[in-house]
Amino acid sequence: MGTVNEKPAVNQPIMRIEALTKSFGPVKALREVTMDIVPGQVHTLLGENGAGKSTLIKIMGGVFPPSSGRMEMAEQPYAPRTPTEAVAAGVSIIFQELSLSPNLSVAANIFAAREPNRFGFLQHRRLHDEAAALMERLGFRIDVHQPVRQLSLAQRQLVEIAKGLSRPAKIVVMDEPTSSLSDIEANQLFRIIAQLKAENVAVIYISHRMDELMRVSDEITVMRDGAYVSTDRRDDTTIGALITKMVGRPLEDVYPPRTVSAPLPDIPPSLEVRGLTAPGFFNDVTFAVRPGEVLGFFGLIGAGRSDVMKALFGRQPVSAGDIMVDDNRVAPRHPLDAIRLGIGFVTENRKEEGLVLAHSVERNMGAVRHVALAPAMGFAQSSAEHATAQTEVARLAIKTAGLEAAAGSLSGGNQQKIVLGKWLAVSPRVLILDEPTRGIDVGAKFEIYRIIRQLAAAGTAILMVSSELSEILGLSDQVVVMHNKKIVANLPREGLTQEIVMRHAAGLAVSDTQEEAA
Amino acid sequence: MNATAINRRSMAPVLAHYARQYGGIVMALLLLCAVFSVLSSRFLDVNNFINIAQQVAVIAVAAFGMTFVIMLGEIDLSMGSMIAVAGMAAAQCFVHGYGILPATLAALAAGLVMGGVNGLMVARLGLPSFIVTLATMGAFRGLVSLPTGGLPAPIDNDTWLNLGSDSVLGVPILVWIMLVLFLVTYVLQVHTVFGRRAFLTGGNAEAAVYSGIRVDRIRIAVFMLSGALAAVSGMMLSSRLSSAQTNAGTGYELDAIAATVLGGTSLSGGAGSMLGTLLGTLVIGVINNGMNMLSVPYFYQLIVKGIVILLAVWLDIRSKKAQR
Numbered sequence: 012m013g014t015v016n017e018k019p020a021v022n023q024p025i026m027r028i029e030a031l032t033k034s035f036g037p038v039k040a041l042r043e044v045t046m047d048i049v050p051g052q053v054h055t056l057l058g059e060n061g062a063g064k065s066t067l068i069k070i071m072g073g074v075f076p077p078s079s080g081r082m083e084m085a086e087q088p089y090a091p092r093t094p095t096e097a098v099a100a101g102v103s104i105i106f107q108e109l110s111l112s113p114n115l116s117v118a119a120n121i122f123a124a125r126e127p128n129r130f131g132f133l134q135h136r137r138l139h140d141e142a143a144a145l146m147e148r149l150g151f152r153i154d155v156h157q158p159v160r161q162l163s164l165a166q167r168q169l170v171e172i173a174k175g176l177s178r179p180a181k182i183v184v185m186d187e188p189t190s191s192l193s194d195i196e197a198n199q200l201f202r203i204i205a206q207l208k209a210e211n212v213a214v215i216y217i218s219h220r221m222d223e224l225m226r227v228s229d230e231i232t233v234m235r236d237g238a239y240v241s242t243d244r245r246d247d248t249t250i251g252a253l254i255t256k257m258v259g260r261p262l263e264d265v266y267p268p269r270t271v272s273a274p275l276p277d278i279p280p281s282l283e284v285r286g287l288t289a290p291g292f293f294n295d296v297t298f299a300v301r302p303g304e305v306l307g308f309f310g311l312i313g314a315g316r317s318d319v320m321k322a323l324f325g326r327q328p329v330s331a332g333d334i335m336v337d338d339n340r341v342a343p344r345h346p347l348d349a350i351r352l353g354i355g356f357v358t359e360n361r362k363e364e365g366l367v368l369a370h371s372v373e374r375n376m377g378a379v380r381h382v383a384l385a386p387a388m389g390f391a392q393s394s395a396e397h398a399t400a401q402t403e404v405a406r407l408a409i410k411t412a413g414l415e416a417a418a419g420s421l422s423g424g425n426q427q428k429i430v431l432g433k434w435l436a437v438s439p440r441v442l443i444l445d446e447p448t449r450g451i452d453v454g455a456k457f458e459i460y461r462i463i464r465q466l467a468a469a470g471t472a473i474l475m476v477s478s479e480l481s482e483i484l485g486l487s488d489q490v491v492v493m494h495n496k497k498i499v500a501n502l503p504r505e506g507l508t509q510e511i512v513m514r515h516a517a518g519l520a521v522s523d524t525q526e527e528a529a
Numbered sequence: 530m531n532a533t534a535i536n537r538r539s540m541a542p543v544l545a546h547y548a549r550q551y552g553g554i555v556m557a558l559l560l561l562c563a564v565f566s567v568l569s570s571r572f573l574d575v576n577n578f579i580n581i582a583q584q585v586a587v588i589a590v591a592a593f594g595m596t597f598v599i600m601l602g603e604i605d606l607s608m609g610s611m612i613a614v615a616g617m618a619a620a621q622c623f624v625h626g627y628g629i630l631p632a633t634l635a636a637l638a639a640g641l642v643m644g645g646v647n648g649l650m651v652a653r654l655g656l657p658s659f660i661v662t663l664a665t666m667g668a669f670r671g672l673v674s675l676p677t678g679g680l681p682a683p684i685d686n687d688t689w690l691n692l693g694s695d696s697v698l699g700v701p702i703l704v705w706i707m708l709v710l711f712l713v714t715y716v717l718q719v720h721t722v723f724g725r726r727a728f729l730t731g732g733n734a735e736a737a738v739y740s741g742i743r744v745d746r747i748r749i750a751v752f753m754l755s756g757a758l759a760a761v762s763g764m765m766l767s768s769r770l771s772s773a774q775t776n777a778g779t780g781y782e783l784d785a786i787a788a789t790v791l792g793g794t795s796l797s798g799g800a801g802s803m804l805g806t807l808l809g810t811l812v813i814g815v816i817n818n819g820m821n822m823l824s825v826p827y828f829y830q831l832i833v834k835g836i837v838i839l840l841a842v843w844l845d846i847r848s849k850k851a852q853r
Contacts, residue, residue: 324739326738326739345738345741345743346738346739346740346741347741347742347743349741350741356739358739363733363735363736364735364736364739365736365739366733366736367728367729367732367733367736367737367799368733369732369799369800370728370729370732370799374725374728374729378729378736378737378740378742379740379741381725382722382725382726382729382740382742383726383740383741383742384741385722385725386722387722387723388721388722388723389721389722390720390721390722391719391720391721391722391724391725392722393720433740
């Protein structure tokens with residue numbers, strides 16, 4: 012638990028952040044963010060995925076340095092070069108991605124790299140006693156001798172929290188600490204936060220759960236597109252006002268307008284899903300998409316959207332439900348089955364699932380049409396592959412040093428276009444796009460939107476998963492909202508606002524939101 | 530980037546590519562030959578070169594299979610044992626009075642089955658190939674001794690034995706076999722759909738699956754190919770030795786891996802070249818032969834070989850990094 016010996020005067024910031032900026036290549040993840048962190052207060056950071064919250068806390072935690080700007084702690088310059096330096100300065104970060112070693116015990120994980128020892132020999136008894144005492148103090152009922160791999164996801168999160176609180180800290184940062192916790196465990200965490208406040212520790216809190224952050228926060232800072240938007244006292248704002256700030260941005264100039272009218276409702280769907288269930292991944296999923304239609308899938312990370320798409324593509328076994336392609340019941344068991352049915356899938360992670368980064372643009376582009384779909388015993392279709400790559404590079408305006416250039420040498424936006432091109436080469440009738448514009452610059456985003464529009468106009472049925480609300484509203488004809496592994500709403504685009512979609516995604520019914528806020 | 534610029538494929542960049550890719554290893558090969566010819570008067574001799582070529586042929590054929598496996602991001606440690614099993618399978622056919630065709634088929638079948646076992650365990654059970662082939666390396670080595678109780682099986686088929694010693698057009702038959710298999714595996718790797726699928730699988734298996742490639746089948750097929758090439762290598766060795774020995778091919782997997790890596794094939798998969806492997810095998814062969822010539826004790830040979838391999842790979846990695 013954090014302790015502070017000399018208490019600074021209340022309301023004197025413990026940390027000042029000034030014009031902090033971080034660029035990753037051409038992408039600005041954080042732009043000129045300025046804010047003060049006050050001891051004894053819970054300061055919540057709120058924003059969509061990609062708003063820059065994680066980048067900010069990683070800079071605070073010494074994971075990487077800022078591109079420009081500075082930080083001050085207790086009026087001294089603060090520029091940690093490593094996480095260890097950040098911890099030594101009193102900044103303790105509880106990351107969202109779990110960083111525990113599965114085969115080590117809970118105690119060994121908590122005291123990793125600073126195990127109690129005498130002359131270099133580990134003091135097992137002391138290690139476990141101190142860890143047990145910490146757990147006791149925090150009220151977590153976890154056996155510290157257990158290896159972490161035997162723990163549930165929620166228990167692991169608690170261990171991560173215990174680890175973060177095991178070192179003296181002036182600032183504790185919690186990145187979505189409750190995302191895998193049940194209500195009981197979350198309440199335990201809120202008690203700990205109250206205790207930290209009483210000890211005059213500053214808490215920086217990140218969460219997407221609106222009701223929860225209205226409960227724990229003193230101040231709420233909204234971020235959007237890497238930039239600071241506003242800071243409000245909790246009592247001076249409402250959930251509705253926060254959501255508006257979080258998502259509000261003009262849409263008209265980014266999204267190309269439809270050139271063809273939306274498909275008529277009486278056209279039979281290209282793809283229909285009824286009651287699709289994969290226990291633990293998603294339940295009772297039902298929707299349909301028609302030729303020329305863009306069906307947007309919105310939900311917070313972990314809502315189950317990608318797993319539904321994987322099921323359509325034969326990469327996620329299902330226990331119940333039907334998938335119908337053109338009114339025929341199908342059961343894809345491998346992506347090749349789905350591809351033969353005319354389904355294409357631009358996956359969420361282009362580096363892991365989309366591309367072979369070391370291979371050439373041409374090779375990547377031909378992977379489906381000229382390799383997977385080519386006769387197994389045949390010769391490589393090199394010249395056809397070359398022609399395909401040429402066509403797609405021109406159609407998608409891909410900027411590359413040549414077709415022989417390694418895919419990994421291209422910018423993120425152009426890499427994403429290679430993945431798109433790989434699928435356009437087989438003219439799919441249903442194209443699944445999972446986070447099609449994640450981590451790419453605005454120019455490339457616009458071009459991808461333009462391509463999506465063109466495909467829809469040409470009659471392709473499009474399923475677009477996105478965590479960016481504006482993108483969902485800017486392109487979709489119909490919006491499916493998932494929350495907690497289920498579809499909670501299937502809404503026509505007409506009259507839809509970001510607030511409505513966000514409330515469904517947060518699991519709040521439209522009507523009772525204001526009561527919750529009050 | 531416009532179409533004409535993309536289409537321009539002149540010879541100069543191709544040559545530059547070859548120089549970059551193989552310049553280092555060719556230099557190393559020439560350097561080794563120079564050193565050995567200074568140290569031993571018998572090294573620069575036509576008969577010695579024929580001898581080197583015959584030794585190299587046996588390892589090269591195994592190394593072609595290893596290149597496919599490593600290109601997939603896997604490893605096949607059971608290769609030396611498969612070489613011995615295939616040789617013994619052929620010898621047992623001769624012992625029981627069968628001719629060359631049944632012996633060849635039996636050896637090939639043994640190789641395909643053993644490779645298939647490796648492949649199935651890697652692809653279907655998801656076990657790491659290092660563990661699978663470490664286990665089968667021992668198991669297959671045990672299989673060799675079953676027919677003879679550990680004794681060598683002599684081979685008396687004259688045609689078979691002539692394959693190991695005769696030459697056609699001044700080139701040993703074993704070298705002809707190696708050259709034919711070099712061409713076959715080169716074409717398979719670079720110019721067939723199967724080769725493309727193997728490259729994709731080795732480069733990024735997850736991306737390959739999402740592109741619609743059944744990577745399990747590719748993995749099994751590649752391990753079977755490795756077994757079949759090990760079988761050919763085993764037959765070639767048995768004809769050179771005039772018998773099937775229970776310890777035949779011991780350590781050949783390490784020579785094959787070394788040759789592949791020397792040839793520039795990355796152990797992380799997704800890239801590889803048969804020409805590089807052939808050159809790598811020549812380096813190994815020249816080192817073996819040169820040191821035998823100088824009567825360097827066997828254990829020193831092992832030490833020198835180890836150092837040369839580490840040096841070559843380190844230099845290769847350094848030069849590739851510098852190009853980036």
